[in-house]
Amino acid sequence: MTPSESPASPTLQGEELAAHFRDIADTRMRGLPFLNPRLDVEAVGFAVQVAGEDASSGVLGILITPWFMNLMWLAPALSAPLAQGASREHFFGGQRLTFIGAVDEAFGAYQSCSLFSPMFEFADQAAARATAEQVLTLLRDPPKEEEPQQPALSRRALLFGRRPGAPE
Known part of the structure; x- marks a missing residue:
C-alpha cells in the first residue's frame, strides 16, 4: 500500500518516503561521485500543512x-496527483515555491522543490538537519496580515533569509 492510499500519520509518511530513498541510495546511487559520504537519508519535520492560496491540505517536510x-x-489521496515532471506553485509562509511532480512505482505520487544539490557544503548530518529545520520554521511561520504577497524567492534567497528585490 502506498502512502497516498493509506491514512498514515505525516511522520510515518515521511519515514516511508525516507525508507524508499534509502533503498535507492543502497542500490542505484551506490558509489556515485556526487554523493556526500557524511550524509544519510533522513525525513525531517513531516507534518500536515495548508498550502496558501487554494488552502489545500497535505503533508510537508x-x-x-x-x-x-x-x-x-x-498531497492527500483524494487529490489528483501532479503529473511526472509537471510543475505547480505552492505558497508556504508567504513564499511562492515551485514544486515538480513525481510518480514512483514503489512509493506513489509526491511533489518536490529542490533546496540543495549536490550536498557537499554540509559537513555532517547535523548541519544538514539544522538547515532543514530552519527552512521549515521559515515556511511554517504565517505571513503578517499587513504585508502584501511577496514575489517568488529564489532558493538562495530563501535559505539565506533575503527578501525579494534585495541584492544577492
Whole structure:
C-alpha cells in the first residue's frame, strides 16, 4: 500500500518516503561521485500543512539524502496527483515555491522543490538537519496580515533569509 492510499500519520509518511530513498541510495546511487559520504537519508519535520492560496491540505517536510535536500509535498489521496515532471506553485509562509511532480512505482505520487544539490557544503548530518529545520520554521511561520504577497524567492534567497528585490 502506498502512502497516498493509506491514512498514515505525516511522520510515518515521511519515514516511508525516507525508507524508499534509502533503498535507492543502497542500490542505484551506490558509489556515485556526487554523493556526500557524511550524509544519510533522513525525513525531517513531516507534518500536515495548508498550502496558501487554494488552502489545500497535505503533508510537508524535507528529505535529506547524500545527493539532495528537497522540500517534499505529499498531497492527500483524494487529490489528483501532479503529473511526472509537471510543475505547480505552492505558497508556504508567504513564499511562492515551485514544486515538480513525481510518480514512483514503489512509493506513489509526491511533489518536490529542490533546496540543495549536490550536498557537499554540509559537513555532517547535523548541519544538514539544522538547515532543514530552519527552512521549515521559515515556511511554517504565517505571513503578517499587513504585508502584501511577496514575489517568488529564489532558493538562495530563501535559505539565506533575503527578501525579494534585495541584492544577492
